[in-house]
Amino acid sequence: MPQSTPSVVTIGELLWDMLPDGKKPGGAPANFVYHAACNGVAATAVTAVGNDDLGRELVSLLSDNGVNVSAEVNDYPTGITSVSLDANGVPEYDVVRGVAWDHIAFTDEVRGLVEQADAICYGSIAAREPQGTRDAIYAMIDAARADAVRFFDINIRSGFVDKEVISRFLDGATILKINDEELPVVARLFGIDMPDESISGQQEVMRELRDRFGLDVIILTAGAAYSIVMGHDETSILPTPKVEVADTVGAGDSFSGAFLAYLLRGYDLATAHRRAVEVSAFVCTCSGAWPAYSDALKEEQA
Template sequence: MRPVLAVGLGEILWDVLPSGRMLGGAPANFAYHVNALGGAGVPVSRVGDDDLGREALSLLVRKGLNIDAVSVDPDHATGTVDARVDESGVATYVFPDDVAWDFLVPDEIGLALAARADAVCFGTLAQRSPVSRETIRHFLARAQHALKVYDINLRQDFYTPEIIAGSLDLADVLKINDDELRTVSSLFGLPSDERGALRALMERHSLRLAVLTRGGAGSLILSPDGESDLPGLGTSSLGAHAERGA
């Protein structure tokens, strides 16, 4: 039996932290964690033809990821984000424009992956560019048999109600955090309570599952006929970097 083939579709970038650089991007992290759990996680993204791009590819290979679907852009730099953490531990992110993952284009390797994928995780950030947005939607249209997970991942002002609504229409599963849910609820006039807002999104967009993360306060998972509401388990030295696995 072959392992589950799960694609992380979108940005690969370097988080520039006070402590140094860390490779990330939610889709790349998704692919990494699928691999770590025994599946076949594959990133589909774009890096620049520069030192940071070569370093990113080398690190992905060392982590055991297949990089055949990560293309190299000769004209645009590898993506970075300046991550700033305040005294309360809350991070803010500053993303330069016109980087390699803004120019993700379809290729034969990526489209072949789409046809075979069991799951695809995509977000909002990589859709800030019309080029990458069109590629992501083309990929999802080809991934006819895949479970499509929309990790909404709102950053700065790189989203519109139209992009969010269109992405929800393409998704089977929504993953959203509590801050993002408040933003989406305001944009779309959703009920003020978590369950009400998530149920409204599920009904409007025919979602099979909605996953809400609340940081240290735990998580809420809703399906059409049930739910799981779990408290947080506290943090550990590893947990602080759980979303930065790649």
């Protein structure tokens, strides 16, 4: 196990999820970093909020949950997302555009944080605008240490699928996280034949993406069915636990945050995968993406 606490820096959206039962803090990288912090690493969120009460409350909440927050206050409003849930608690998102996190600047302070980090995490949602945060993510990838883990959590939402951006993000990554709905979209984007949607067919595409972009690990989540974590020397496949679902908001992000935290702390791929599955299943039993961990989950982490 490492002697010092490993660190991760995320960049991207910090926002309010407007759920049927009220507003809850969220945003994919913010969810990720919340759960990374809950799983034993030093976590920093690079983001932007508006000069408003919504933004100040978000920063305070994330800070109170053990995350260092580097939040620029700019001239745009704090982000919000309208979230509706189907009968199974699966969310649909309407992500408002033209908000603070679309305009994150890569400042000298951010550069210093990135250069010291053991890992960085970024996603495609925050790159939806052609300038601003997209450029900051590019700069973050370039500034990361050569030995840093670079975790790309692709999120194809709101119709944003840009081959140039996704290629750049994949070229800069060492780990890719993707779900079973996104995999065929990305396969088509890069001209990769997907024989079928079976586990073996998915693994064939995963191997092609891993090898084409020089990834160390590729993760596929398949909702309530299973997840696959593929390295070069081992592959772990685990069923998704059957739980009473409140909603699945942030479940994939919690999976990613727990997995990376355990990997950074020196656990092997299979152990990190089991922890990720456990955490994401727990999150599905709660409302919102930042639930307080149960005592059992804390004891398991310790």
